Amino acid sequence: MEKTVRFTFPKKERLKSKKLFKALFTEGSGIREHALKLLYIKTAFDDDVQFKVAFVAPKKKFNSAVKRNRIKRLMLEAYRMNKPLVFNNMEGNFAFLFLYLGDDMPNLEAMDKGMKKLLTAFLKKERNEKNV
RNA sequence: AGAGCAGGCCACCUUAUCGCUGCAACAUUAGUUGGAGAGGAAAGUCCGGACACCGUAGUGCGGCAUAGCGGGUAACGCCCGUCCACCGAAAGGUGAGGACAAGUGCAACAGAAAGCAAGUACAGUUCGGCUGUAGUGAAAUCAGGUAAACUCUAUGCGGUGAAACGCCAUGUAAACCAACAUUAAAGGGCGGCACGUCCAAGUUGGAGGGUAGGCGGAUUGAGCUUUUGGGCAACCAGGGGCCUAGAUAAAUGGUAGGGAUAUACAGAAUCCGGCUUAUGGCCUGCUUUAUUU
Numbered sequence: 001m002e003k004t005v006r007f008t009f010p011k012k013e014r015l016k017s018k019k020l021f022k023a024l025f026t027e028g029s030g031i032r033e034h035a036l037k038l039l040y041i042k043t044a045f046d047d048d049v050q051f052k053v054a055f056v057a058p059k060k061k062f063n064s065a066v067k068r069n070r071i072k073r074l075m076l077e078a079y080r081m082n083k084p085l086v087f088n089n090m091e092g093n094f095a096f097l098f099l100y101l102g103d104d105m106p107n108l109e110a111m112d113k114g115m116k117k118l119l120t121a122f123l124k125k126e127r128n129e130k131n132v
Numbered sequence: 133a134g135a136g137c138a139g140g141c142c143a144c145c146u147u148a149u150c151g152c153u154g155c156a157a158c159a160u161u162a163g164u165u166g167g168a169g170a171g172g173a174a175a176g177u178c179c180g181g182a183c184a185c186c187g188u189a190g191u192g193c194g195g196c197a198u199a200g201c202g203g204g205u206a207a208c209g210c211c212c213g214u215c216c217a218c219c220g221a222a223a224g225g226u227g228a229g230g231a232c233a234a235g236u237g238c239a240a241c242a243g244a245a246a247g248c249a250a251g252u253a254c255a256g257u258u259c260g261g262c263u264g265u266a267g268u269g270a271a272a273u274c275a276g277g278u279a280a281a282c283u284c285u286a287u288g289c290g291g292u293g294a295a296a297c298g299c300c301a302u303g304u305a306a307a308c309c310a311a312c313a314u315u316a317a318a319g320g321g322c323g324g325c326a327c328g329u330c331c332a333a334g335u336u337g338g339a340g341g342g343u344a345g346g347c348g349g350a351u352u353g354a355g356c357u358u359u360u361g362g363g364c365a366a367c368c369a370g371g372g373g374c375c376u377a378g379a380u381a382a383a384u385g386g387u388a389g390g391g392a393u394a395u396a397c398a399g400a401a402u403c404c405g406g407c408u409u410a411u412g413g414c415c416u417g418c419u420u421u422a423u424u425u
Contacts, residue, residue: 007150014381021381054381065175065399073385080151081386097381108386 009080015054015095024097031125033118035102036075036111040122041095051086053079053096061103071100074108078115085119 015021020043028039057071075098100106 009151011153011383056381066397069399070385077151077386 007080007083009053009076009083013052015052015097020052020095021054021097024095028095028097029125031118031121032101033114033121035100035106036114036118037099037101038118038122039097039099043093043095051094051096053098055079055098055100057100061101067105071106074106074111075100075115077108078111081112082115082119085116086123 020041023043024039024041028041031038031040055072055075057068057075059068062068062071079098
C-alpha cells in the first residue's frame, strides 16, 4: 500500500551533516532552472528518511540576513507544496541542496513554478540514467 | 498656523487553515492535546563587566586609555547634578575643560626684533645697546600664548574569547598527563623588552592531541512589573506579583477573509550595562514669529 505523503517538513528531513554538504558541492550533480539550482547526490541515511534537503541563499548576493531568511523560507515553502512530485515517483535516497542564484527578491508564485520545473527535470534525468 | 528645541511611546491587528522549534501532560513505538516562540536597535563589535580557560599572570621599563568638581553604578570612556568656556534671539546645545611657577619645541599678520642673531626714531647718559619714551602687536631681553606639540602629573589596565571551556562514545603512533628518576649547556615557551620563571631524553601507569558526532555551557537574570520610602536627579532600600525564544546548515513562515489602501529599518546565537549607526509613525512639554480677540 502506498503511504500518503503530507505537506510536512520535519527536522529529520533537514540536511545537517557537514560531510554531505561538502560532498554535494564537490561531486553532486546539478540542474539549473533559471534562478534556482538543485544539487543532489545519491546516498544512504541512518534514520528512516528518503530525502534530506537544505536551502541556501548566497551571502554574496544578499548581504541582509532578513533577505536570506526570506528566500530560504520561500524555497522551503515551494518544496513543501511540491513534495508529492518526488516522493511518489522516486526510489532511492537522495540529499538535495537548493540554491537561489537570482539577483532580485523572488515571490512565492515564481518560486513555486521554478520548483515544479526543477523537480520534473530531476525526475526525467534520473529515469534516463536508470534506463541507460 | 509657521520655524525650532527637548523628551516619551508604539513597531500592523485579528480569525481560519497548512507547516516549523522548544516545553508540559497523556500515550510511553508512531502520535494526540495544550501553551510559548526575534529587536528597539537583535546591527556595528566601539567601551565596561559577568563567566571560562591559560605555566598564579610578580617586579622594572615600555605601551594603551581616561582627565573641571561632586555624585550614581558590578564596572565604564556611560548616566545624573553643577561650575566654566563657546554657539544660539530663545527653548537649548556642544566640550581631548589637569599642568606651559620642570625641560624641549612651535607661532600667521604687523614689527628692527617673538631667543642666540640683529637692533628704528627721539631724549637722557656714568658712553655699557646702559635707561626712558615713541612705534608694531594679544604679548617686547621681560614675560606671555600653545599640551586634538613632545612632555609631566593623577588614576586604571595580565592575555585569550562560547569555534572559550567541561563531559561522553569512537580510539592508531615516539607527540598528552601523572608518579619516580634527574641535570650541564645550547635552544625554546611565557603579552613588547629585561629581570624572573618553566621545559627535554629514561621507567611505570593512565590514556591525551587532531578529525567527524552527541550532551552540558544555554537561559532565573546586576531579570521584569507594581507599590511605599529616601534623593534636585542618575539611582538606592523594603514589600507584593510574574517566568518572558533557546535554535545549532540554525525554528518564529505560507495561504484566504476582515479592519478603506499601504506596511520603515531590520533576524536572537554565552549573558548583562552603555555608546554609535539605520529607520516608519504618534504624543507631550517648551521657545519664538505672525494673525485674531
